[in-house]
Amino acid sequence: MEEAGLAYQWALELHSYLAYVALAVLFLAVANAILGFVGNKMFATLGKDYRLSLFALILCHLQLLVGLVLYFVSPSGLNAIQQFGMGGMNAAARLLAVEHPFINIIALVVITIGWSKHKKVIEGKKKFKTIAIFYGLGLLLIMSRIPWSQWLTN
Numbered sequence: 001m002e003e004a005g006l007a008y009q010w011a012l013e014l015h016s017y018l019a020y021v022a023l024a025v026l027f028l029a030v031a032n033a034i035l036g037f038v039g040n041k042m043f044a045t046l047g048k049d050y051r052l053s054l055f056a057l058i059l060c061h062l063q064l065l066v067g068l069v070l071y072f073v074s075p076s077g078l079n080a081i082q083q084f085g086m087g088g089m090n091a092a093a094r095l096l097a098v099e100h101p102f103i104n105i106i107a108l109v110v111i112t113i114g115w116s117k118h119k120k121v122i123e124g125k126k127k128f129k130t131i132a133i134f135y136g137l138g139l140l141l142i143m144s145r146i147p148w149s150q151w152l153t154n
Helices: 002-038 048-073 078-084 093-122 125-146
Strands: none
Touching: 002 048, 002 125, 048 093, 048 125, 093 125
């Protein structure tokens, strides 16, 4: 039983610290796309523009995978819904058990759609616009469901 607690604690720490990195790179990708769009720059398909967008996508998906594992082993995830039901949870518990995972899955779908759409566009300015819109929406969704009260105290 102690090993399960250690694995849970490890996954929780990984999810917390990886969030900082994923959000920072996602923010950089959005800022880069906005600057590229406004500056009417060419999208560097083999350069930093491509790599930054791809790295943001990969980190966000990795964060989602760790989060999904955590969701199924955490007492604040699926176990909370099974134990208390939807009506028996307070706002903080509902945020962790329902809103945070659901909205973040939607955010990752939006980001992934943006990545897929940008690959089909040829013009550099439109590539930047696609990344800026879809990654930006994903970033806003993620930021809206971060459990700030718990996250900032860790």
